[in-house]
Amino acid sequence: MDENSPVFAIAMAAELAGMHPQTLRQYDRLGLVSPTRTAGKSRRYSMRNVVQLREIARLSAEGVSLEGIARILTLENQVSALTGRVRELESALADELLNRPNRRVFAADVQGDVVSLKHGTRTARRTEIVIWRPTRAELD
16 A cells, blocks of 8 residues: 555544544645545545645644645645656666666757767867857847
8 A cells, every 4th residue: 555545534534634524524625635536425535645634733733824734735745746756857867877878978069959979979170150249139
């Protein structure tokens, strides 16, 4: 069972979170916690939901408004999602580096696009002179 598996009925989730079931219903209506629903429309809470409920209770006890709590939870969820994405990208990069060990050499072509070079090769040296003159907008 992982932390996102919806296994707890509202009574058990309320007990685990130290709250009244009606409070969980209210938080669901406000969008603070979003349990999954069964085919019969009853709520099923995951361990992650229970942890969020405990966090809501802690923040509320510290005097944070429900709007403030909603914003904090939204930001925490974004951080969690972005952290997961970073891990995915790091893993993909590590796999790529292992599978193609000498493919990290690159340069820019004439249009500015990135191109890969074989290990140990160089781009052709360019000798053209480019004169840059600022436009009126750049001068103002």
